[in-house]
Amino acid sequence: MSQALRNTLLSLRDLIVSAGPLAFVGVAVLVLAYWWLNPNPPKTVTLATGPAQSAYEEFGKRYQKALAVEGIEVKLLPSEGSSANLQLLREGKADVAFVQGGTAELMPDDHDELVSLGSLFVEPVWVFYRTDTAWRQHKVNRLDSLRQLRGWRVNVGSEGSGVPTLMERLLEANKVEPGAVKISQLEQTPATVDFLAGKLDAIVFASAPESLMVQMLLQTPGVQLLDFAQHEAYTRRFPFLTPVTLPRGVVDLATNVPARDVRLVAPTTSLLAREGTHPALLTLFAQNAQKLHSGAGWFNRAREFPNTRGSELPIAKEGDRAMNEPVPMLQRYLPFWLANLIERMWLVLGILLAIMLPLSRIVPPLYQFRVRSRVFRWYGRLREIEIDMEKGMAPPAELIKALDALEAQAEKVTVPLSYADELYALRNHIHLVRKKLLRT
Template identity: 65%
Template sequence: MPQNIRYTLLSLRDLMVSIGPVALLTAALLALTYWWLDPNPPQRVVLATGPDQSAYDEFGKRYAEALRRYGITVELMPSEGSSANLELLRSGQADLGFVQGGTADIGYDDEESIVSLGSLFVEPLWLFYREDAAQRLNSMSTVANLAELQGWRVNVGTPGSGVPRLFRTLLDVNRIDTGQLKLSELEQTPATVAFLNGDLDALVFASAPESLMVQMLLQTPGIKLMDFAQSEAYSRRFGYLTPVVMPQGVVDLAADIPARDVRLVASTTSLLASAKTHPAILQLFAQTATGLHGRPGWFSRAREYPSLEHSEVPISPEAVRAIKSGPPFLQRYLPFWIANLIERMWLAMGLIIALALPLSRIVPPLYTFRIRSRVFRWYAELRDIEQRHESLNDDTATPVQELIDQLDTMERKVEKIVVPLSYTDELYALRNNIHLVRKKLLRNVN
């Protein structure tokens, strides 16, 4: 290897050693920041959905498929429905869950431990009844209001769905004693079977129109859907309810199903999450919600949902950014994991760099000290030889020849010193000083 390259390599080596303390401190701060911020999300989350074949179950599968592209496994946890999902969130058994407005008791404690990713869709209260039951019990083929259900066998769903609570609220406001109805709380699938077999007169549940159960019942002969003529009044009495209209023919244009507009009352379903859920997970779910629920539907126009309104708990900041601004800038051009790491670490990295820059000012002096110390440390020995020569008249003085031998040994060692070319003037100055001391010693020998 040529000498000038060797000198350069030695210079770089000393430079790296000089930079070492600052680099180690910076790396330690970055590691501590990474541990504290925990920028990378877990690869597995639990989403509380609902009964089989429900809209919650269907949407849960779509979320799982969407997040699989990012390497996130979404474990779907079936439940009885909205109220059960809220309890799963409170207990920490689920990270996220679908919760319908007005079907669960949300208290002040929930505002601290649960956040919302926005309202996803409206969930009408479907009241299907058998046409033959209406003719048998009311001598009419249609049901105009809830008061006409007195004496009917009505299934209102399981307590975990929240529908029994909502339906009883509607009965109370209509001054209907629940004892005048034969209410049951069967699960949706066995209740539907009993309803179709004639063991039940009416079926009440809340679900999005995407539910297979809704689609099937709307097209079943002899099954009718109650028209809530007072839907606007219900929405004025209860803030979590909103009036919606199912347009004529929206189910099947060719068969003209339904044959006329049907007025319904609906509550908005939100995607709630534990406040402890990783922010990157919340961001991904909010972005996915924009794609899944932003399309036009039976009760909404394009991009009307997800919405930041109708929330009973605080909205997550990640959801606000995702719904209003879409994916972050970096995620549009970089893989999710890299973009997420930069987005969540950039501020801390900036602060660390701001701290490291002043510390880096010690690197040049430290580097200079390391190089010059190879030369300057020999001056102590050279000065010692000279001082012992000046004390030759003392009884303890070292013989001149011995001093010369020490000087020769030191010179041989100094000749092996290698320094960068920019510091060779100091090396040669040391060698000249050694020669000067030798001349001084030789004068006494002669």
């Protein structure tokens, strides 16, 4: 190994040893802060959706695809619907879920354990009925009141969907006595099959228009959609409902489906999450909600959703930030995981920097002391030889031998070039003592 390389490695070792304790403290603080803040989200998250071929299932697949780009696996958990989703959140079986307003009673603990990421879209109450039944019972093809369903066989969806609870409240408001309507609670697909086969007179959904069942029934001959003529009154009685109108021809302009405007009432669906869900996951869901639900639809104009209006639960700060503030600057230019890491750790990094900068001033003196100590420690031995010479405590021959040994040791000392003057000063002082000894 060349002398130059040896000197370089030795200087590097001295620098590492001098700055090592400070660097170790800094790294330890960062590791502790990382463990405590847990800035990066888990790689999997469970999203409770809904029945097969429902709008919830369709939106769940869109979220699954969107978060996969960020390396997050979204596990879709099918359910009977909104009420079942709320229960899955309470039980901890789902991290995030679609829940429809007014379809389930909130418990006191829900306000502490659940948060909302905002209202995503409206889900109209679709009451499809058979035209032949309407003619046979009322001699009309069009119905405009729930009271006209007395004596009918009506499927209101499975219990977990929340629609039975909603319809019970709406029928009660119309003074339709329990038992006046023959209620069944089949799931969507078997209920639709029975409805088309004439085994049911009406079928009720509360779903976004993206539902395949809704799309199909809107264009099925012999099937009509009940017109809620009092839809404004409904929304005054039930705050969780919104009056909406299905415009004429919006389903199919060419065939003019529907043939006239249809007034409907619609609860709003929100994206709910458990309080303990990782903040980065909430941010990803809230930001992607802006992309997936902000477009114009059958019942809303562009950018009306998502929003924080009418929420029954506290809005998570991640949802509020995504809806009401611009995208953070770091996320515009950096991958999400890196931007999130910096945003979550910036306070710790700032505090660490404020502490480490003053402490770093002790590194140069420590380095200087370590290098110079390799030279200065020999001055102690040189001083001992000089004292022995002055007091005559040893014969000159023995002292010269001791000086020769000290000089040999000094020649083996290696220091950086910037400290070479210290080494040469030691050698000169050895020669001075030698001359003084030879004169005696």
